[in-house]
Amino acid sequence: MTSISRAPDGTAYDIPGAAQIADHFAEISRLAGGRPVVVVQGLGFVGSAVAAVIADARSVNGTPRWFVIGVDLPLPGSWWKIAYVNEGRAPVGSPDPEFDRLVEQGALQTRNLVATASEEAYALADVIVVDVHLDVVDRRVTSPEEIELDLTSFEAAIRTVGRHMRGDALVLVETTVPIGACGKIIIPALESERAARGIFDPVQLAHAYERVMPGPRYIESVRRFRRSFSAIDETSALRAREFLGSFIDPEFEPLELADTASSELAKLLENSYRAANIAFVHEWTLLAEKTGINLWAVVDSIRVRKGTHDNLRYPGFGVGGYCLTKDSLLAQWSATHLSKNSDILAVTLEALRINHDMPLHSLNLIRELAGGSLSNVRLLVCGISYLADVADTRNSPTELFVDAAISEGAEVTVHDPCLRAWPERPAVRICGDLQTALRSNDAIVLAVPHRAYKQLTPSDFPPGRAIVDANNVLEDAVAQSLHGAGSRLAGVGKGHWRKQGYHL
Ligand SMILES: NC(=O)c1ccc[n+]([C@@H]2O[C@H](COP(=O)([O-])OP(=O)(O)OC[C@H]3O[C@@H](n4cnc5c(N)ncnc54)[C@H](O)[C@@H]3O)[C@@H](O)[C@H]2O)c1
Numbered sequence: 001m002t003s004i005s006r007a008p009d010g011t012a013y014d015i016p017g018a019a020q021i022a023d024h025f026a027e028i029s030r031l032a033g034g035r036p037v038v039v040v041q042g043l044g045f046v047g048s049a050v051a052a053v054i055a056d057a058r059s060v061n062g063t064p065r066w067f068v069i070g071v072d073l074p075l076p077g078s079w080w081k082i083a084y085v086n087e088g089r090a091p092v093g094s095p096d097p098e099f100d101r102l103v104e105q106g107a108l109q110t111r112n113l114v115a116t117a118s119e120e121a122y123a124l125a126d127v128i129v130v131d132v133h134l135d136v137v138d139r140r141v142t143s144p145e146e147i148e149l150d151l152t153s154f155e156a157a158i159r160t161v162g163r164h165m166r167g168d169a170l171v172l173v174e175t176t177v178p179i180g181a182c183g184k185i186i187i188p189a190l191e192s193e194r195a196a197r198g199i200f201d202p203v204q205l206a207h208a209y210e211r212v213m214p215g216p217r218y219i220e221s222v223r224r225f226r227r228s229f230s231a232i233d234e235t236s237a238l239r240a241r242e243f244l245g246s247f248i249d250p251e252f253e254p255l256e257l258a259d260t261a262s263s264e265l266a267k268l269l270e271n272s273y274r275a276a277n278i279a280f281v282h283e284w285t286l287l288a289e290k291t292g293i294n295l296w297a298v299v300d301s302i303r304v305r306k307g308t309h310d311n312l313r314y315p316g317f318g319v320g321g322y323c324l325t326k327d328s329l330l331a332q333w334s335a336t337h338l339s340k341n342s343d344i345l346a347v348t349l350e351a352l353r354i355n356h357d358m359p360l361h362s363l364n365l366i367r368e369l370a371g372g373s374l375s376n377v378r379l380l381v382c383g384i385s386y387l388a389d390v391a392d393t394r395n396s397p398t399e400l401f402v403d404a405a406i407s408e409g410a411e412v413t414v415h416d417p418c419l420r421a422w423p424e425r426p427a428v429r430i431c432g433d434l435q436t437a438l439r440s441n442d443a444i445v446l447a448v449p450h451r452a453y454k455q456l457t458p459s460d461f462p463p464g465r466a467i468v469d470a471n472n473v474l475e476d477a478v479a480q481s482l483h484g485a486g487s488r489l490a491g492v493g494k495g496h497w498r499k500q501g502y503h504l
Contacts, residue, residue, distance in 0.1 A: 171204065321394060
């Protein structure tokens with residue numbers, strides 16, 4: 001195993017051995033100095049932001065409310081996150097400057113935010129927040145009996161907590177879990193580890209799923225958002241409510257659901273709802289394009305119906321990210337394996353299939369503009385991450401698009417203003433300079449509405465290109481000007497461009 005952990009910016013960190021980790025932990029224990037301690041397990045997209053917000057919470061006298069310890073694993077893929085936090089840097093590239101500011105403040109100024117790989121940290125905790133991942137094995141599998149969960153690392157993480165935690169600590173699970181997981185997976189794992197240490201007090205456990213949104217309002221999405229939560233008994237519920245209230249702004253009072261299965265289901269339902277909404281709009285996208293209609297303007301006109309229709313999704317390139325591509329599968333898995341019933345979430349699973357294949361529509365458009373074949377076409381894809389101005393490439397729809405384009409013989413280059421590398425597709429050519437990329441390709445797909453792309457003007461595009469705007473990046477006036485300069489254009493949901501003959 002390599003002993004180097006490389007951060008996305010290329011910085012290499014030596015992964016320390018057990019003795020060094022133990023020395024550092026002794027220092028952390030001294031620093032904690034008997035203060036109330038929160039340990040956040042998992043310093044990924046969710047845990048690192050949650051840890052930063054908790055470290056920023058203040059008591060009435062203005063001193064930090066909690067001493068916060070972030071725990072992650074001493075592995076090549078994760079040690080750098082620990083190193084970043086201890087250097088005062090957020091381990092997630094974010095357009096929200098507040099995220100970096102809070103990590104810097106907690107780690108270097110108030111010194112109540114530290115990170116470690118030491119499992120001993122759980123023994124210091126009053127509250128342990130679980131923010132580790134729980135994945136499906138293959139997100140493309142949507143037939144109920146074939147959906148598989150990778151529970152091993154999640155269970156191992158919970159067992160580690162059980163092996164070290166104090167008997168009276170509250171465990172607050174934020175990880176998105178299958179319906180029934182608290183009762184059937186988490187409590188048994190904690191109880192058996194605690195029993196092995198002679199602890200037979202009841203476990204104190206709550207489930208409070210995260211609604212964090214990586215993006216320009218990353219930190220606000222943790223601190224200024226209502227949470228739904230649930231707990232296994234009254235004591236746990238009281239403690240969970242008090243804990244959440246210690247770092248979430250008071251006007252966003254947490255909302256308690258009847259039991260842990262309800263809040264587990266709530267998270268899966270809310271993400272499945274959003275995924276289904278996107279899939280639903282996709283079939284109207286295809287209709288609008290064929291009918292010469294600007295669906296973007298139509299959706300805007302419908303969204304004025306506040307309260308019933310203001311959440312209708314827009315057309316787009318595809319769906320990516322960690323949650324919308326898997327949470328419906330967790331729900332179906334729960335039905336089949338934990339509830340052991342024959343219910344099939346047919347609409348939900350169909351939506352997932354539609355969303356998965358959505359980028360192939362943009363592929364069809366660019367192939368059409370390129371004259372019916374992508375063979376030897378120099379094709380630039382603008383946007384790798386799945387969300388505008390966010391450096392998250394997980395399950396990006398650009399993956400399927402690029403794989404298919406390459407298999408059709410296109411010479412693909414990708415660009416993304418937020419990324420210098422594409423970990424999931426290291427062999428694909430990535431160009432760091434947008435102007436060079438635009439000049440040196442014949443066909444261009446604007447996949448993600450990054451700010452840098454929305455600022456492009458007609459003079460940035462050489463004449464005579466094939467251009468697909470998959471995410472409402474170009475204004476109509478820009479499209480008209482580009483078409484006037486000899487480019488052919490199509491847009492996802494932009495039937496009006498087709499009506500104007502921009503594709504010709
Ligand atoms: N990404 C989002 O926007 C988002 C939003 C809401 C909810 N969620 C949910 O939150 C959970 C976490 O998501 P994420 O995006 O932060 O995942 P992530 O993969 O970015 O982070 C998980 C982290 O946990 C660490 N980890 C794994 N096992 C561990 C262990 N035994 N001890 C310590 N650390 C361990 C991993 O190394 C990793 O750094 C998931 O269930 C996800 O569905 C995610």
